[in-house]
Amino acid sequence: MIKIEVDMNQCQHYGQCVFEAPDNFKLNDDDKLEYVAEAPDSERDNIEAAVDVCPMQAIRIVE
Amino acid sequence: MSEANPAAPVVIVGAAMGGLRAAESLRRSGYTGAIRVVGDELHAPYNRPPLSKEVLATDVTHEAVAFPSRAEMGDVEWMLGVRASAVDLDARTLTTDDGNVQQWRALVIATGLRARRLDFAPIAGRHVVRSLDDAMALRAELTPGARVVVVGSGFLGCELSATARKLGCAVTIVTPSAEPMMRPLGDLVAKEMRRRLTEEGVEIFSGVNVAAINGEASVESVELSDGTVVPADVVIESVGSDCNTEWLESTDLDLSDGVLADNAMRAVSTSGLARDDVYVVGDIARFPNPMFDDVPRRIEHWNIPTDTGKRAGAVLAAHLADDGTFAEVVAKPFAPMPSFWSNQFEIKLQAYGLLGLVSDDDIRILEGDLTEQAAVGYYRDGRLVGVLGVGMKAALLPYRKQIADGGS
Ligand SMILES: Cc1cc2nc3c(=O)[nH]c(=O)nc-3n(C[C@H](O)[C@H](O)[C@H](O)COP(=O)(O)OP(=O)(O)OC[C@H]3O[C@@H](n4cnc5c(N)ncnc54)[C@H](O)[C@@H]3O)c2cc1C
Numbered sequence: 001m002i003k004i005e006v007d008m009n010q011c012q013h014y015g016q017c018v019f020e021a022p023d024n025f026k027l028n029d030d031d032k033l034e035y036v037a038e039a040p041d042s043e044r045d046n047i048e049a050a051v052d053v054c055p056m057q058a059i060r061i062v063e
Numbered sequence: 064m065s066e067a068n069p070a071a072p073v074v075i076v077g078a079a080m081g082g083l084r085a086a087e088s089l090r091r092s093g094y095t096g097a098i099r100v101v102g103d104e105l106h107a108p109y110n111r112p113p114l115s116k117e118v119l120a121t122d123v124t125h126e127a128v129a130f131p132s133r134a135e136m137g138d139v140e141w142m143l144g145v146r147a148s149a150v151d152l153d154a155r156t157l158t159t160d161d162g163n164v165q166q167w168r169a170l171v172i173a174t175g176l177r178a179r180r181l182d183f184a185p186i187a188g189r190h191v192v193r194s195l196d197d198a199m200a201l202r203a204e205l206t207p208g209a210r211v212v213v214v215g216s217g218f219l220g221c222e223l224s225a226t227a228r229k230l231g232c233a234v235t236i237v238t239p240s241a242e243p244m245m246r247p248l249g250d251l252v253a254k255e256m257r258r259r260l261t262e263e264g265v266e267i268f269s270g271v272n273v274a275a276i277n278g279e280a281s282v283e284s285v286e287l288s289d290g291t292v293v294p295a296d297v298v299i300e301s302v303g304s305d306c307n308t309e310w311l312e313s314t315d316l317d318l319s320d321g322v323l324a325d326n327a328m329r330a331v332s333t334s335g336l337a338r339d340d341v342y343v344v345g346d347i348a349r350f351p352n353p354m355f356d357d358v359p360r361r362i363e364h365w366n367i368p369t370d371t372g373k374r375a376g377a378v379l380a381a382h383l384a385d386d387g388t389f390a391e392v393v394a395k396p397f398a399p400m401p402s403f404w405s406n407q408f409e410i411k412l413q414a415y416g417l418l419g420l421v422s423d424d425d426i427r428i429l430e431g432d433l434t435e436q437a438a439v440g441y442y443r444d445g446r447l448v449g450v451l452g453v454g455m456k457a458a459l460l461p462y463r464k465q466i467a468d469g470g471s
Binding site: 012013014015016018019028029031051052053055056057 | 366
């Protein structure tokens with residue numbers, strides 16, 4: 001299991017992570033980010049890509 | 064040309080986002096040999112966008128903007144504070160300003176851009192913002208009540224204006240264009256941007272240039288081409304940027320605008336030959352994107368260093384592995400979706416695609432109302448090539464998909 005943390009003080013809801021890891025991240029109808037904090041190991045590449053593309057660098061994988 | 068020395072490292076020049084992503088991608092694509100990153104800044108790679116926005120508005124520190132370092136990057140060698148001065152593509156060597164000549168097995172060009180300066184005598188109070196050091200120096204002068212003149216009204220100039228205003232400065236924009244952010248956004252949207260910036264207390268002089276920067280020990284005023292004199296303590300020059308290609312001048316690479324690359328991010332010579340051992344990533348790369356056409360373009364958006372760095376790392380790793388997968392990796396489709404955002408006061412812009420490709424001013428309001436929230440479409444020959452959200456985000460997603468699918 002991968003554990004994900006998003007610093008919601010930093011997050012500006014740009015939603016770039018949504019394209020990389022749609023199983024874990026989505027923008028709701030109010031344009032706010034919602035996320036699932038756990039992902040199977042098979043999702044690691046996608047989660048890392050989501051970390052990379054976050055303009056605010058607000059996403060972390062907790063090892 | 065000499066045989067590549069397999070013991071020499073892959074040398075990446077430019078220790079910023081593009082260089083970092085290329086190094087990470089080499090490792091992730093299975094390359095286990097030596098990697099050395101040479102960069103002239105003293106700081107490890109950091110994120111630039113907050114330097115005109117959130118971080119400039121609070122405390123400018125490296126910690127606030129540093130990119131996290133991954134475990135697989137542990138044995139990458141960083142040569143920071145060192146400038147590349149020349150390269151020999153035949154001998155596969157790089158010369159740096161400390162007098163060293165080093166061998167490389169493959170080269171990644173990631174030296175990005177630098178801020179262009181106005182052509183006036185140096186004087187205290189003149190600033191640009193490209194690097195962390197630039198932002199630190201500027202931050203110290205953005206004190207409440209300071210009179211700030213921002214020259215240029217691109218995204219960066221408008222963001223810096225908004226941040227300075229938030230910090231209590233009196234802000235004037237001076238720009239040769241008719242409206243702020245005119246070129247990327249188009250007349251209709253840019254007029255609305257002017258309305259909003261003005262409402263927030265930013266004064267805008269448009270259609271004028273700077274004729275002189277006056278002052279004894281430091282800046283006291285800015286004189287405009289129409290004779291107007293604007294009192295100023297701080298001048299921020301946001302008038303575009305130039306590509307850091309000087310160190311490549313003795314090569315036969317195509318440097319007509321940045322460095323030309325093919326769709327695999329391999330550097331291309333003036334005679335049209337792509338090199339398997341030299342790659343280009345980030346702001347400096349001029350490459351074709353089949354999402355739009357086969358015209359090579361430079362794209363100064365934040366997602367490009369990451370997308371091109373990943374692509375270059377994967378292709379180069381396959382070349383170095385020499386395991387028969389190279390042709391297959393090169394042939395993989397590479398059509399990154401350009402995307403950018405910009406925050407100015409309550410104005411939240413977000414865009415996908417290339418707004419600048421619009422033809423015949425074919426710009427359409429797709430949803431909403433510009434004075435509040437809207438999605439705006441940019442069309443080339445009737446096909447959607449870009450979408451801009453003014454305060455809208457999730458609503459853009461179907462349009463983003465339409466652009467990726469060819470625009471119709
Ligand atoms: C203040 C600011 C705000 C921005 N905001 C946004 C935004 O909101 N949205 C958006 O989409 N984009 C934004 N951008 C653009 C985005 O940050 C760039 O696209 C990105 O930084 C480009 O990365 P790069 O690695 O290609 O180049 P650069 O970041 O320019 O890095 C190149 C590196 O190479 C070094 N170098 C240059 N020459 C040499 C040499 N001869 N030897 C050794 N090292 C050398 C440079 O010092 C630098 O460290 C912003 C840029 C700035 C400056």
